[in-house]
């Protein structure tokens with residue numbers, strides 16, 4: 605049989621008798637299509653959680669019970685116009701407040717974010733690199749130690765404490 609459609613999800617042929625679903629011009633197995641949709645949905649859920657977490661963090665920083673409309677607008681604006689995501693904003697605020705020890709001025713909401721985003725990204729990139737390097741070193745050390753004593757896995761997972769870097 606020529607031109608049997610291939611399911612883009614599992615990359616296998618969709619047979620005539622298979623239960624199938626057409627979506628955006630492609631033919632999926634029905635169950636593959638459902639899986640795809642479920643994955644998309646859970647991605648969205650993750651996004652919602654990150655956003656919620658960001659909102660909570662801002663309220664905590666400004667000691668507010670709810671998020672001012674100004675800040676809600678700022679978040680949407682940064683995300684849609686500046687290609688900054690919720691986690692970027694959260695990181696940038698953390699960088700500004702905790703690392704640089706500044707205070708947010710409630711009058712300007714989180715208007716500082718675009719000005720510090722590059723520095724913040726750089727800071728977290730370097731932090732992550734250090735983190736990975738330490739982890740590698742630790743695994744290397746552990747492997748050397750394994751001959752003399754068994755690895756304590758309890759210890760092993762708590763080896764790197766970012767706050768101590």
Ligand SMILES: [Zn+2]
Pocket residue numbers: 611612613614615616632633636
């Ligand atoms: Zn499939």
